[in-house]
Amino acid sequence: MRVLASLPLLAMAALQVAAGDFSATCSGTSYFSTSVKSYCMDKYQEDSYSTDLDMTKCLANVGGRIVCRPSNPSFKFCDCGLGGDKKQILNCRCTDSTGAKRPSSLNLDTCLSNIDGDLKC
Numbered sequence: 001m002r003v004l005a006s007l008p009l010l011a012m013a014a015l016q017v018a019a020g021d022f023s024a025t026c027s028g029t030s031y032f033s034t035s036v037k038s039y040c041m042d043k044y045q046e047d048s049y050s051t052d053l054d055m056t057k058c059l060a061n062v063g064g065r066i067v068c069r070p071s072n073p074s075f076k077f078c079d080c081g082l083g084g085d086k087k088q089i090l091n092c093r094c095t096d097s098t099g100a101k102r103p104s105s106l107n108l109d110t111c112l113s114n115i116d117g118d119l120k121c
Contacts, residue, residue, distance in 0.1 A: 022088070022112040022119060026051075029087040034075060036082075036108065042117040049117035055090075058111055058121035064096030066104045068111035070121035078104075 023029070026040040027048075037052040060069035061078050077095035082088075088108045093101040113120050 020111065020113050021109045022114045023109050025114045026119070029082065031080065031082045031087075031090070036112070036119065038119060040114040040117045040119060047117065051117060051119045053112065053119040053121070059090075059106070061094045064094045064100070064102030064104065066090065066092045066094055066106045068106070068121075070111075 022038070022040070025045070026038040029036060029038040031037075034055050035052050036055055037050065039048045040051050041048050056075040057073055058068065058070050059075040060067050060073050061076055062069075066075075066078060066080070078092045079094075079101075080090050080092035083091045083105075084107075090106045090108055092104045092106070094104050096102050111121060
């Protein structure tokens with residue numbers, strides 16, 4: 001019985017691990033200023049919704065390197081644009097502590113999720 005009781009907990013853990021990977025269910029992704037815009041499918045995979053997300057709520061510049069950090073974002077002093085076939089790679093040049101611009105890239109699939117047609121950190 002204990003094995004059966006733990007199955008729902010395992011299923012919930014698997015859902016949490018699967019978070020991210022927004023590009024699997026979103027398309028037409030674009031980037032302007034500090035926002036990502038995309039068209040994302042709902043949870044039934046029937047309808048697509050236009051959604052955008054201010055990346056200043058999700059990312060941080062840490063020593064000239066762009067990182068996912070929704071709990072303590074500080075997305076400052078970076079010039080960025082999208083790259084890659086599905087437009088999920090954010091290519092940036094971020095200022096480090098010496099004032100030098102450093103190239104940095106981040107796969108947004110590691111940071112962003114599609115939650116029922118809405119982009120989330």
